[in-house]
Amino acid sequence: MEIVSPHDPEARYSCKPGKAEWVGYKDHQTETCDTGGPNVIVHVTTTPAPEQDIAVLDRIHDALAARDLAPSEHLVDSGYVTPETIHRAATTHGIDLLGPVRVDPRAGEHPGFTKEDFQPNWQDRTLTCPRGATSPPWHPTVADGHKRISVLFPRAACRACEDRLKCTGNTGGRGRQILLMPQHLQEIQTRVRLDQQTDPWRQRYAMRAGCEATVSETVRAHGLRHCRYRGLARTHVQHVLTAAGTNIIRLSECHPPGTAPPRNPRPATPFQRLCRNISTTKPS
Numbered sequence: 433m434e435i436v437s438p439h440d441p442e443a444r445y446s447c448k449p450g451k452a453e454w455v456g457y458k459d460h461q462t463e464t465c466d467t468g469g470p471n472v473i474v475h476v477t478t479t480p481a482p483e484q485d486i487a488v489l490d491r492i493h494d495a496l497a498a499r500d501l502a503p504s505e506h507l508v509d510s511g512y513v514t515p516e517t518i519h520r521a522a523t524t525h526g527i528d529l530l531g532p533v534r535v536d537p538r539a540g541e542h543p544g545f546t547k548e549d550f551q552p553n554w555q556d557r558t559l560t561c562p563r564g565a566t567s568p569p570w571h572p573t574v575a576d577g578h579k580r581i582s583v584l585f586p587r588a589a590c591r592a593c594e595d596r597l598k599c600t601g602n603t604g605g606r607g608r609q610i611l612l613m614p615q616h617l618q619e620i621q622t623r624v625r626l627d628q629q630t631d632p633w634r635q636r637y638a639m640r641a642g643c644e645a646t647v648s649e650t651v652r653a654h655g656l657r658h659c660r661y662r663g664l665a666r667t668h669v670q671h672v673l674t675a676a677g678t679n680i681i682r683l684s685e686c687h688p689p690g691t692a693p694p695r696n697p698r699p700a701t702p703f704q705r706l707c708r709n710i711s712t713t714k715p716s
């Protein structure tokens with residue numbers, strides 16, 4: 433990662449294609465979302481801007497667990513979610529990680545069949561496709577440094593298949609190849625990919641929208657995206673103070689039912705005052 437600012441050698445460049453580009457850091461906020469009370473930011477992590485969200489998740493969970501704040505359910509955006517992180521969160525801290533996993537990248541290219549349409553037989557190490565062809569026993573492989581399972585359907589079966597072009601996408605008559613994850617991860621991926629298309633899942637996940645409001649509040653009301661310090665450690669202090677200030681405001685505005693002080697009516701806006709003046713001005 434190269435130095436991009438003479439003012440802060442620790443600041444780094446990053447971008448979200450089509451959305452934003454910036455020099456500096458990234459702030460990861462964790463907020464409560466219980467009903468019936470003010471929601472507060474309980475954890476803040478600051479990282480160099482280009483660091484992937486997914487690399488931070490374990491640290492966040494470890495820190496929450498160390499303070500006995502690990503949630504039973506953690507709603508996150510897709511940048512934090514893979515079958516591996518869902519599995520690790522559940523087995524290490526008992527956290528149900530809820531967020532969308534990446535859809536099958538081949539689903540867009542070949543809308544015939546996705547991986548979820550194939551039935552694995554974990555005992556026999558075979559996969560059965562939607563047209564009923566069963567693969568020979570699969571073989572372990574490594575892809576992008578991860579353990580995977582390579583399944584290759586027989587050429588003869590795929591050549592004779594009416595859906596070959598939609599399914600395999602190749603014109604050379606090769607059989608379809610599919611990469612599976614190890615069983616425990618593959619089952620998570622298949623389950624979440626199917627779940628995330630359902631209304632109950634969307635309704636559960638809708639609560640995460642509140643987190644976007646908090647990001648907007650800390651950015652627009654408290655200037656979170658304007659670094660007041662140099663260096664990662666000091667910027668983290670700014671992020672923590674911003675979260676603390678946000679919490680103080682929220683808690684100070686929260687009163688038990690029936691004890692809230694009466695609010696002063698909002699002052700009229702200039703437009704409202706103008707309208708009143710016009711309506712009270714009698715024509716001569």
Ligand code: SF4
Pocket residue numbers: 545561562563564565585589590591593594595596597599600607608
């Ligand atoms: S192309 Fe091969 S894998 Fe795909 S549906 Fe046809 S037989 Fe099955």
